[in-house]
Amino acid sequence: EAGVVQSPRYKIIEKKQPVAFWCNPISGHNTLYWYRQNLGQGPELLIRYENEEAVDDSQLPKDRFSAERLKGVDSTLKIQPAELGDSAVYLCASSTGHRQPQHFGDGTRLSIL
Amino acid sequence: GENVEQHPSTLSVQEGDSAVIKCTYSDSASNYFPWYKQELGKGPQLIIDIRSNVGEKKDQRIAVTLNKTAKHFSLHITETQPEDSAVYFCAAPQAGTALIFGKGTTLSVSS
Numbered sequence: 001e002a003g004v005v006q007s008p009r010y011k012i013i014e015k016k017q018p019v020a021f022w023c024n025p026i027s028g029h030n031t032l033y034w035y036r037q038n039l040g041q042g043p044e045l046l047i048r049y050e051n052e053e054a055v056d057d058s059q060l061p062k063d064r065f066s067a068e069r070l071k072g073v074d075s076t077l078k079i080q081p082a083e084l085g086d087s088a089v090y091l092c093a094s095s096t097g098h099r100q101p102q103h104f105g106d107g108t109r110l111s112i113l
Numbered sequence: 114g115e116n117v118e119q120h121p122s123t124l125s126v127q128e129g130d131s132a133v134i135k136c137t138y139s140d141s142a143s144n145y146f147p148w149y150k151q152e153l154g155k156g157p158q159l160i161i162d163i164r165s166n167v168g169e170k171k172d173q174r175i176a177v178t179l180n181k182t183a184k185h186f187s188l189h190i191t192e193t194q195p196e197d198s199a200v201y202f203c204a205a206p207q208a209g210t211a212l213i214f215g216k217g218t219t220l221s222v223s224s
Contacts, residue, residue, distance in 0.1 A: 004156070033211060042202050042214025043157065056211065091156055099145055099206060104156035 002026065004105035006092050012111045018080035021108045025073070025094030032069060033102060034077050035091040043091050043104075049075065050098065079110075087112045117205050119215030126193050128224045136203035136215050137185040143205045146186045147212070148177060151200045161188070193222045 005024040013019050025032050030051050035043035046065065048056040051072035060067065064083070069075040079086055089109050093102040116139045126132050138146075144165040149157035163170045163177045163186065170177050176189040190197055200219050204212040 040217070042204070042217055044214070045211045048211050093156075098211075101147065101159050101162060102212065103159060104149075106154070106156045 004092055004094055004103055006090075006105035006108055008108055009106065010109050010111075012113065013082055014113050015084055016081040018078065019082055019110065020076050020078045021090050021092075021110075023075045023077070023092030023105060025075070025092070026103055029094035029096055029103075030072070031095045031097055031100070032075050033093040033095075034067060034075070035093065035104075037089045037091055037107070039088075046077070046090075048098075082110075082112050084112050086110060117203060117213045117215045119203050119218055121218060122216065123219045123221070125221045125223065128193060128195060128222055130193055132188075132190045132193055132197070132220055132222075134188045134201055134203070134218045134220075135185060136187070136205070137183075138205040138213075139184065140205065140208055141181075141184065142208055145206055146177070146179060147204050148175075148188045149202045149204065149214075151202065151217075157202060190220075193220075195222050195224050198222045 007022050032049040034046040037043045047060045047067050049069045052069050067077045089107040091107040093104045095102045119136045147162035148160050150160045151157045161172050161175050161177050163179050174191045179186040198221050200217045202217050203215045207213050
């Protein structure tokens with residue numbers, strides 16, 4: 001079984017530029033999560049999707065962050081414009097349902113210059 | 114909201130020794146407690162989880178114990194090996210939303 005696939009693995013941009021991350025969850029997993037992991041910390045939830053519906057986006061900074069999950073499979077997370085404090089690893093996870101085991105991708109490491 | 118505290122932040126053991134990492138949580142309604150292992154440059158990998166209807170679960174050298182009264186759960190690794198070296202995270206669900214993670218424990222196993 002293929003795992004959660006994320007791309008790109010690394011991204012370096014200048015502040016105020018836009019950036020996008022892509023996630024392909026495990027086949028059949030209806031629930032998809034985006035997390036942000038700062039250095040030396042645990043992952044923190046940004047948004048949770050049930051199929052194509054965003055059901056928990058309370059921690060997503062909506063002034064600059066947006067996400068979509070068209071057709072309820074792949075998902076993209078966008079930041080525009082990026083700020084220095086956005087430097088982190090952005091992780092995608094998927095599960096068969098809410099409160100079921102989550103499986104993570106290897107993340108996108110974002111560096112803002 | 115839910116708060117998950119994890120201790121210790123770093124743990125160094127000799128190969129073959131046991132390692133124990135403890136987490137406490139605040140939401141008494143929490144009923145699912147996973148443990149993740151994260152290696153450098155990789156995403157967290159689920160290694161074991163436990164639900165609130167059992168007190169202990171074991172998978173080869175790894176075990177998790179849960180004390181719902183005290184609101185804490187622990188990861189036990191026996192016969193540690195160098196490849197067990199990694200950062201370990203516990204997590205617990207916050208009511209109505211997804212997992213809240215601890216700050217992690219860096220385990221170093223020296224041979």
